[in-house]
Amino acid sequence: MSDHAIQIRNLTKSFLNKGTKDEVLKNINVDIERGETIAVIGQSGCGKSTLLNVIGGFETPDNGSVLFEGEKVSSPSRRSVMLFQNYGLLPWRSVQKNVELGLEDTNLSSAERKEKALHYLQMVGLEDKWDRFPHQLSGGMQQRVAIARALAIEPELLLMDEPFGALDTFNRYYLQDELLKIQKESNTTIILVTHDIDEAIYLADRVFIMSTNSGDIQREVVINAYKPRDRSGRDFQYFRKLILEEFQLSSATPSLEYNI
Ligand SMILES: Nc1ncnc2c1ncn2[C@@H]1O[C@H](COP(=O)(O)OP(=O)(O)OP(=O)(O)O)[C@@H](O)[C@H]1O
Ligand SMILES: [Mg+2]
Incomplete structure (x- = not known):
């Protein structure tokens, strides 16, 4: 059996807004291994939530497909959970x-x-x-x-859309560590959308940087450093610089967090 929890093939998704077709996702092809943690980053409106919604079966692609454990996703599954950007509390x-x-x-x-x-x-x-x-x-x-x-x-697959965005630094760091523990204990596959580059580097095995206009994944950065990671370590600085350069923000004033 394949180690891939998720296989995305030629995925395209557009929305009709006032008669104009907005192509939000264009020809996305990625494989995600079981137990991997993926962070998706990119500017507001570039299609991060849409990508997560399609993977979770909440939106239907125009073309292409998403396979979850080898089966085509056409509706939400009990084996995966989506943590929506607006919390979705009743x-x-x-x-x-x-x-x-x-x-x-x-x-x-x-x-x-x-x-x-x-x-x-x-x-x-x-x-x-x-x-x-x-x-x-x-x-x-x-x-x-x-x-x-x-x-x-x-769940086997945890889809999280900016899960820690509203939290203060202490709660965020604490819950990031809890998530790492849960992931390690249960080998959960996690796809996490975040605006926080440090959070992406702290948690992810790979960071997908989505392009602003072309609807695809512009760059994939493999974070090959042992977990738990040292937020002030040299590896961390290295990845931070690499990602900031991708956003052409590398001359930005250094601060603890970079919100994009
Ligand atoms: N249901 C919808 N109907 C029409 N347009 C939509 C719909 N959902 C999203 N869009 C459009 O698709 C684009 C991508 O939206 P999406 O919510 O995926 O962005 P995002 O990267 O998650 O942004 P943010 O970081 O602000 O949450 C936007 O231009 C948005 O207006
Ligand atoms: Mg979003």
Whole structure:
């Protein structure tokens, strides 16, 4: 059996906007191995979320295909989970019930569902907020509930669209480390869209840089450094410079993060 969790072949996707056809993804061809972590970066509007949506079966390609474990993706699968950019929390459900959402169609008893939900809520530091509703939480807390909900499903494929964007630095670093641990324990395949170059370098085995106008992957950078990585180490600086150069930002004033 192939080691590829995902195979993308000649993928093209366009949207009709006011009668004009916007070709957002054009002829994308990539293979992603089982257990790999891929970060997708690129400027706003270049098609990162669209790519993730097609991989997750939430959007249909115009041409080409996505195979997940050898099978053509045509609708969302129970074996993969999408963490949407807008969190997708249900406002009428409590925090705990939101986290339990993806567990309701499983064989788990209600006590087991509750236990799992509380475990992942504890991981994201929100166990004491289990009975609150989304509107009673800050934006970063809502994002952490969405992360807990995605992780609770323990999927084979985790698709994450800017999962840590609303978090403060400490929570972000902490949850990045938790994600590394989960990935290592369960060999989850992860595709993560991020605007944060440091996050991409810290987490990914490969970084896909999407081009702004042509709808394809402009460059793939292999991050061949051992994990966990030293954010202030020389390897890290090297990859940061390489990626910044790709965005022609290498003369930018150095700072902790580069948001693109
Ligand atoms: N459902 C849709 N209908 C029409 N156009 C769409 C739709 N979804 C996305 N687009 C267009 O496709 C392009 C890519 O959008 P996408 O959401 O994939 O960008 P992105 O790279 O994720 O951006 P950001 O970093 O801002 O989240 C944009 O021009 C957007 O307007
Ligand atoms: Mg997006």
